[in-house]
Amino acid sequence: MAAKDNAQIVAATKTVMNITAGAMGQKGVMGGRITDGDHPDDGNHPGEGDNEDDNDETGCKPSIKGTFSLDTTHTDSLIYSGSVTIDYGDGSTCKDSTHRRTGKITDTYLSIISFKDSIRFSSTETITFDAFHIDTVQVDGAIIVKSSSNGPTTVETKDAKITYADGTFATWSGTLTFQHEKGEGRHWRGKTVKVTGTLTGTNRAGLPFTATITKDIVYQFGCFSKHRFIPVSGTVAIAVGGVTSNIDYGDGTCHSHFAITADGETEEHEND
DSSP: OHHHHHHHHHHHHHHHHHHHHHHHHHTTSTTSOTTSSSOTTSTTSTTSSSSTTTTOTTOOOOEEEEEEEEEOOSTTEEEEEEEEEEEOTTSTTOSOSSSOEEEEEEEEEEEEEEOSSSOEEEEEEEEEEEEEEETTEEEEEEEEEEEETTEEEEEEEEEEEEEOTTSOEEEEEEEEEEEEEOOSTTSSTTOEEEEEEEEEEEOTTSOEEEEEEEEEEEEETTSSOTTOOOEEEEEEEEEETTEEEEEEEEESSSOSEEEEEETTEEEEEEOO
């Protein structure tokens, strides 16, 4: 249970990052999050990349509104600030009745372009939720994203919570690091995301857990449909209820299963 909760947590985090990066790109905020593995003028813009819905892989069409301010008073930098709100409403604009989104996400950002010595980018975002659902899973809390042009993206969670359709929930906090590697040309296919870090929280049974990534978790885009964010390799040590188990996500080939080893016994499981 803790292993599946941990996988859901990481997948939900990445989904939210994709949504907000696409929305920021639509509103012209530095072309979207700068370290999502894409050039600011790539498929995050409507009408480019695979299709016009590239910034929402489920085909949902949310309402996107934002505030924007540009500070040009500094001689060696530009400072962007404001917020973007992505409103999916009741999900009726989504093409798929199963894989859809409802509710709102708000991303409040501060982005700096520095021209001193060389052009460098950095940004800090605080992402919050209002009745936001990914399919049947509700996401609450705050996600703080820090990114720069010369480093990976770090994601800190505060009071984060995932509530499942049956009313059970998992909570977590901690920091994950996302390293993006480009795919084939300007498209999402073939892109690799490597995740490291440690999370602590409680699983659906109310038991405290610690999940430590002991070998980079790797996600390979193109293995599955775009709305499925499933790891293909990496290992995680999960301590829960006084027992430490190891999760192995495989050898990098496209597959949707993982193995859990505890007390010398190994069981195979499927990602939902």
